[in-house]
Amino acid sequence: MEIILGIxxxxxxxxxxxxxxxxxxxxxxxxxxxxxxxxSEPLPHRIRDIFNGIREIIERFHPASVAVxxxxxxxxxRSALTLGHARGAILLAAxxxxxxxxxxxxxxxxxxxxxxxxxxxxxxGYMVQRHLRLKTPPAPADAADGVAAALCHCxxxxxxxx
Amino acid sequence: MEIILGIxxxxxxxxxxxxxxxxxxxxxxxxxxxxxxxxSEPLPHRIRDIFNGIREIIERFHPASVAVxxxxxxxxxRSALTLGHARGAILLAAxxxxxxxxxxxxxxxxxxxxxxxxxxxxxxGYMVQRHLRLKTPPAPADAADGVAAALCHCxxxxxxxx
Numbered sequence: 364m365e366i367i368l369g370i371x372x373x374x375x376x377x378x379x380x381x382x383x384x385x386x387x388x389x390x391x392x393x394x395x396x397x398x399x400x401x402x403s404e405p406l407p408h409r410i411r412d413i414f415n416g417i418r419e420i421i422e423r424f425h426p427a428s429v430a431v432x433x434x435x436x437x438x439x440x441r442s443a444l445t446l447g448h449a450r451g452a453i454l455l456a457a458x459x460x461x462x463x464x465x466x467x468x469x470x471x472x473x474x475x476x477x478x479x480x481x482x483x484x485x486x487x488g489y490m491v492q493r494h495l496r497l498k499t500p501p502a503p504a505d506a507a508d509g510v511a512a513a514l515c516h517c518x519x520x521x522x523x524x525x
Numbered sequence: 526m527e528i529i530l531g532i533x534x535x536x537x538x539x540x541x542x543x544x545x546x547x548x549x550x551x552x553x554x555x556x557x558x559x560x561x562x563x564x565s566e567p568l569p570h571r572i573r574d575i576f577n578g579i580r581e582i583i584e585r586f587h588p589a590s591v592a593v594x595x596x597x598x599x600x601x602x603r604s605a606l607t608l609g610h611a612r613g614a615i616l617l618a619a620x621x622x623x624x625x626x627x628x629x630x631x632x633x634x635x636x637x638x639x640x641x642x643x644x645x646x647x648x649x650g651y652m653v654q655r656h657l658r659l660k661t662p663p664a665p666a667d668a669a670d671g672v673a674a675a676l677c678h679c680x681x682x683x684x685x686x687x
Binding site: 405406407408410411414434438439440441443444445446447448449450451452454455457458459464 | 611619
């Protein structure tokens with residue numbers, strides 16, 4: 364059985380999902396949630412809280428690999444810089460444990476999990492629910508995005524090599 | 526005596542300078558240098574090397590505060606995101622030790638150290654040399670920029686409150 368941690372990085376809210384995949388490819392949700400930081404806190408403290416949050420999840424679940432959403436195109440330079448800080452802390456937490464890190468664009472994740480790169484938040488939630496046989500979609504949406512990153516990695520890494 | 530660590534963050538080259546300031550405001554250079562990472566390495570490993578490099582300097586000098594150059598305007602979203610990763614690792618290394626972090630824009634640092642926000646790299650090197658009574662400007666330029674950040678913090682934080 365292999366455990367995969369999926370992460371949707373954000374300075375205010377970092378979503379994550381932990382799934383297990385057994386030898387027959389059956390995938391189960393172990394935990395999902397959101398690491399939140401307050402905008403009123405200085406950026407270094409917010410980064411530290413994200414780092415400590417991810418470290419704690421890694422220590423608890425010992426994932427075999429980490430799938431991180433690779434953001435992003437289009438938005439402005441200042442917000443890219445800020446998001447980079449959060450992402451840096453997340454990659455670092457994984458790198459310090461020598462975990463393999465896979466990066467997937469939002470489009471790639473939606474394409475693999477929903478079947479179309481332009482899928483809406485609701486569609487992602489719905490398909491995550493279906494794939495994992497849950498009663499409701501993971502909430503909030505950031506947590507579902509973390510789970511979707513983990514699912515994407517499960518599906519991609521188990522594809523037969525052509 | 527107070528020790529200040531100045532840092533000019535970069536993914537490929539992070540410059541740093543460590544200075545001490547005594548009770549009479551005399552400033553002395555203790556060390557400066559550059560943490561380099563190879564573009565051929567995966568980003569998480571580069572971030573880890575920057576993080577470990579800064580941690581090692583903090584452990585060795587126990588600075589009272591850290592001054593970090595606050596980049597940057599204008600360049601593209603992708604390079605801002607990458608630089609954000611390096612900066613996140615640096616702020617994290619300081620935040621994990623509960624060190625106060627001051628951020629200064631490149632313009633602010635040049636204004637305080639050289640007298641004009643539009644100063645060239647050479648002028649920064651020259652004035653850093655003058656302020657610290659060195660035989661030559663710190664080399665390479667990234668190291669001089671790290672020292673300039675530390676100097677800026679020394680000058681700004683010792684200004685009398687108006």
